[in-house]
């Protein structure tokens with residue numbers, strides 16, 4: 455399957471999963487809200503029962519007394535009105551007054567509150583009422599101020615009903631006095647209901663969020679790895695194709711050179727023989743380098759180079775590596791200066807990998823130099839080991855300096871390229887240095903040479 459398709463399918467599956475999670479959380483919230491309502495309805499009903507059982511009253515006695523008073527006044531008011539519009543307005547005022555009286559004189563709320571507190575439940579709520587029917591008794595007439603049953607429409611909506619949408623209906627009451635008849639529902643709305651439910655859901659909610667984050671993380675990690683692998687495999691194919699091509703040049707040169715050596719007429723010409731053998735030597739070195747690069751393919755996949763660390767006399771080590779490099783390049787006029795301040799101390803490192811580091815830096819110093827490369831290698835051991843390789847070559851412009859340690863990066867070096875490169879040398883150098891816990895940096899200016907500085911912990 456194509457990677458892109460896999461990404462799309464996984465994204466789709468993930469989105470569905472996340473939506474399902476949200477759906478489940480939403481359902482859990484509803485369940486919890488129902489549970490809350492059930493629990494609190496039970497408690498409130500029980501408290502009302504207790505109230506009546508122990509005190510013989512329903513918490514509204516003083517309300518009814520005040521309603522009677524208000525009814526007398528209301529009837530007085532209505533009798534004086536001549537127009538229908540005024541009467542309707544008066545009705546609305548009466549409903550408001552009745553509501554206010556009920557809410558300010560009921561003693562249900564304080565009782566329910568203390569009952570809830572006693573039973574370790576949350577006692578914070580607002581009370582409200584919805585009047586179902588309200589009739590003024592003006593003997594022998596009945597004035598219907600509001601009637602739900604007859605679908606009697608007051609032009610004025612009841613003020614409390616909107617805000618009581620999610621409230622608990624505690625009880626319905628009907629009462630009749632000398633001048634009024636009323637039916638209303640009593641509601642309570644728990645102020646902290648949402649907070650209490652959320653608190654109960656905190657566990658499941660956190661768990662859901664954590665799982666979603668983990669799944670997302672794994673998804674991104676997998677996709678990233680998949681794309682990385684794909685890129686790597688494409689790069690490998692390109693690399694092997696290039697390499698096969700590159701290997702042909704030294705092989706052909708060696709083949710031609712050896713057949714020249716096989717020609718007896720050339721044996722008398724000593725200079726020519728030396729020249730051909732040098733050429734073979736040079737191509738041999740090049741072949742070796744190319745094969746090293748092929749062996750290095752394994753480094754591409756590893757984030758860490760595996761090291762075989764042992765104490766190495768760093769002064770002797772560097773001296774020997776520079777010596778070998780000189781011998782390998784005797785045919786080129788290269789000057790290599792050594793300036794070591796190492797006191798014969800030993801440093802723990804992987805000798806094999808560090809040889810590659812030094813060889814890469816030295817070959818680059820030669821490759822990217824003008825006619826007579828002058829290389830100066832300094833090494834100093836204090837609380838850390840600092841090795842610098844300085845050349846008098848073409849230098850590197852600041853923009854390229856940011857990229858030279860990246861895989862396959864090659865700066866534009868004009869015509870100076872003596873050997874074709876792959877843009878891998880410094881990438882390996884950096885990897886190896888970092889595997890030793892060290893750092894590498896470059897200090898360079900175009901046409902003024904470059905200095906590569908390695909810092910390793912002791």
Ligand code: ADP
Nearest residue numbers: 818819822849858864865875876877878879880
């Ligand atoms: P390669 O030499 O195969 O191109 P490297 O990774 O060794 O790959 O180097 C990357 C690039 O850094 C080179 O292409 C070159 O442009 C630049 N570079 C490396 N060393 C030097 C140097 N000593 N002087 C100037 N440029 C350098």
